[in-house]
Amino acid sequence: MPERASPSIGLAAALGLAGLAVFFAVWAGAGVLGLVSATFLPGPLTVLGELLHLLTHPYAGATLPQHLAASLQRYGGGVVLAVIVGLPLGLAMGWFRPLDAVVSPIFDGLRFVPPIAWVPFAALWFGTGAGGPVLIIFTGAFPPVLIGTYRGARMIEPALIEAARMLGTSNRRMLTEILLPGAVPSIVAGLRVAAGLGWQSLIGAELIVVSSGIGYMMVQGEAAVATSTVMAGIIAVGLVGTAIDLLLRAAERAVRRRYGLVGGGR
């Protein structure tokens, strides 16, 4: 596979830092030069101060870590549910053609509905209970889990399937011992996408249906025109999202190494 010309790791890191520096300089400059008012766009130092303040001082009923913990709990619930449903279904669709034929059209139609579109039903069915946000995270995280698992199962080297059949492998064992492990690299890649979409969906859900969590904190900040609080929330969301992605990347690399696949996730 042809590789793009890629800078060395050190250079890439330096370029990344330089990009961030320019970003923050423009952000700070906009306020200092009086281009925008501090309420309209709070400066980076104000936001950083607010972020540190929120770590220990409650806002909208809880500190930032407490809000994040509430969010992560829902998030975990939604993602785990997506895996519990998507993984077995994806494997089964990858092995049993008739099931694939039945489920694919429904799935293909539904997966283009953005998670946020389910908010009215989430509110209607679950009120302010835990089910609403979990449902919305699920609708965001489920499609990539299913697709990753399904593709992984379908793309296993045909000779491995033939070898397993020639060894007298039953359908059940084919799913658990051949398709599942064979699909793991693709499943992990799907999980990474699912984790990102799920996290985005969660914030959307919390803006509307709940009374705790990082999204809720941001809505309360918006209502009070506490723009630096909202901005601190945005940064916290970005940081946690990045941390989740880094964890999954590490998992992906570990899986690929364990399987003897060369290189690793980008």
Add this chain to the structure above:
Amino acid sequence: MSAIVFAGARRVYDLPSRRVVALESFDLSIAEKEFVVIVGPSGCGKTTCLRLAAGFDFPSSGEVNVGGQKVTGPGPDRAVVFQHFALFPWKTVHDNIALGLRNAGVPAAERERRIESALKLMNLESAARAFPHQLSGGMQQRVAIARATVLDPAVLLMDEPFGALDAQTRVVMQEELVRLARVNPRTVLFITHSVEEAIYLADRVVVMTRAPGRIKEIIAVKALREQEGWDTLPKIEDVMDQPSFVQLRTHVWRSLRDEQVPSE
């Protein structure tokens, strides 16, 4: 009774643009414990033969029987050794070999005993806990052979099993396979495009025509081999030096050369 019987087997592939006849009126009976090697030019349908016997593919007309039964799908009575090994990368050597025995419901104690003896036979004892990607190509193919033979299958189907190995490893594997085949003969259908390999291993060599694949010639090697005492020679190069071997090789070469597609 014949172990494998091809009766007028024909296999046609209907591609969008054209019709390809891979195998045409293929008749062959392989006896119990006979080692038959099919040799032929690329794309002559020799792999199709093996896939029909394995039950991965089915004849468009005619029949393929193994052990008196029509082949309806793959099964552990017809163990296959693939050209590119087809080992499960997520299973250790031990677990790769164990899968077929577990599927057959062999009790754990007996299973371990059989795996151990298969590992020993293929000189793999030290690699039992390794994963396939940690092994050389030759070692990987030993594992694949162990995985197939541990089931003690009625028939062993080998599809260019040494085709992906380097020349030195290939020679070692050929010598080991001869050792195994003479010590514990079983019914083998072996596919190759190497003339030397075919003559060295086979009881009978089947030469195929180019597509559509038919049988051109069947050459009995066993009687000559026993008469000339090839099996008493420890090394493949000693066998290949025998005038009887050279003569046979030239014969098969000529037969095959007629089948090469003339180059433009």
